[in-house]
Amino acid sequence: MSKINVVYWSGTGNTKAMAEKLGEGIEAGGKEANVSEVYSVKAESLKEDAVLALGCPSMGAEVLEEEAMEPFVAELEQYVQGKKIALFGSYGWGNCEWMRDWEQRLKDSGAEIVGGEGVTCLNEADEDTLDVLFELGKKLAKA
Template sequence: MAKIAVVFWSGSGNTETMANAVVEGAEQGGAEVELIRVGDFSADRIADYDGILMGCPACGTEELDEGEFEPFFAEAEGKLSGVKVGMFGSYGWGGGAFMDTWTERVNAAGGAMVADGVTCELEPDDDALERCRALGAAMAKAVG
């Protein structure tokens, strides 16, 4: 059975809600899924999984969380070549442009995006949660 890590950081709980929906979709797709807060995960562990789904909200001026997530992702960039990747996160302003920058970084690192990143404004609604489940299912299919 394919193993997927869902690694996230959440300040308000919105991205955590999205992470839980991503897990649901991946499990429904037949994958073994581990939900991990970014502070409890090391980039060295990426190789232990068949794919990684990462969640982080937009912080500051459309950036990744500088305290925990950005340091993790900066280290992870060197380990993403050929890795199946999916991303999600909420935003409060700026329209979610952080996802475009984040996607460019994954592509530059050689990561293989399984689907477009999923964003939503503030608390995820039913549509956003369904898109999160679809992202999880896309990863399960890609690694299955």
């Protein structure tokens, strides 16, 4: 059974809960999910992953969290050509500009965004969003 890495940053747990639900979907789809906080993962270790998922809330002013996630994504960009990547994250008040920018950035580096766009939710994920993430996990397992 091959593993799918889900790497996330979460300050207050909203994006963490999204990551965990995505992981459940991956396992339901028949693959092992490796759900990790960004602090414990080196971008280089994902070099060979054909499929992976990344999560981060909107921080700063519509940007990725800047201490850990932003440098991680910046380093990962050199490896993403041809990869299938699912994106997700929570936000508090904006218009999801951070997610649109993140999608575009990875597409420009040659990645395919699984599902066409990142999954976003206002603050804590509701049941509908959790269902979407579960289904996305199953889709990742088959990608």
